[in-house]
Amino acid sequence: xxxxxxxxxxxxxxxxxxxxxxxxxxxxxxxxENIPVHLKMYKNIxxxxxxxxxxxxxxxxxxxxxxDKINKDQTITNNKPRRIKLYLITSVAACILLLIGLFFxxxxxxxxxxxxxxxxxxxxxxxQLAYAETKKALCMISSNFNMGTKDLKKLSQxxxxxxxxxxxxxxxxxxKNLNKLSIFNESQKLITNKN
Numbered sequence: 001x002x003x004x005x006x007x008x009x010x011x012x013x014x015x016x017x018x019x020x021x022x023x024x025x026x027x028x029x030x031x032x033e034n035i036p037v038h039l040k041m042y043k044n045i046x047x048x049x050x051x052x053x054x055x056x057x058x059x060x061x062x063x064x065x066x067x068d069k070i071n072k073d074q075t076i077t078n079n080k081p082r083r084i085k086l087y088l089i090t091s092v093a094a095c096i097l098l099l100i101g102l103f104f105x106x107x108x109x110x111x112x113x114x115x116x117x118x119x120x121x122x123x124x125x126x127x128q129l130a131y132a133e134t135k136k137a138l139c140m141i142s143s144n145f146n147m148g149t150k151d152l153k154k155l156s157q158x159x160x161x162x163x164x165x166x167x168x169x170x171x172x173x174x175x176k177n178l179n180k181l182s183i184f185n186e187s188q189k190l191i192t193n194k195n
Contacts, residue, residue, distance in 0.1 A: 003036065010042060023049075 030046035124130035
């Protein structure tokens with residue numbers, strides 16, 4: 001069969017201008033084994049069309065069966081509302097138990113009983129003496145606090161030493177840049193040795 005005719009028929013086929021006889025001619029051509037490489041991509045298309053005639057179509061009741069399956073009432077159980085109710089009930093029960101526990105805890109400490117309220121009383125009758133004792137207690141706390149801050153001075157010396165070490169990191173970045181330069185020099189030597 002003429003290759004130019006087949007190429008013309010393929011073009012007509014994809015434009016939708018072929019007759020049934022020309023399409024049959026194309027199918028018969030592509031059933032052969034020796035097909036040029038540039039036309040092999042069309043072989044599967046025409047092979048499919050020649051084999052599709054042997055496919056069995058579904059029976060006449062196929063549409064009815066599908067529609068019956070679709071229209072069939074199916075009950076879908078949704079357990080989500082049941083689960084939400086369960087979570088709600090358990091959370092309410094947990095809150096009630098928590099409130100009961102708090103009630104009994106505070107009842108035992110007599111906080112709800114107005115007869116046993118804790119009242120603060122003055123320990124000193126003389127305000128000058130109370131002021132002196134308070135001042136003495138605050139001075140003791142201050143001196144103890146100052147003793148603890150003495151150790152923090154050593155920490156500030158450590159921080160100043162760390163600031164001096166920052167200059168070493170600048171030195172380190174310079175070394176890294178020099179390493180890049182040495183790599184450049186080595187690659188330059190390799191290039192010059194090859195030429």
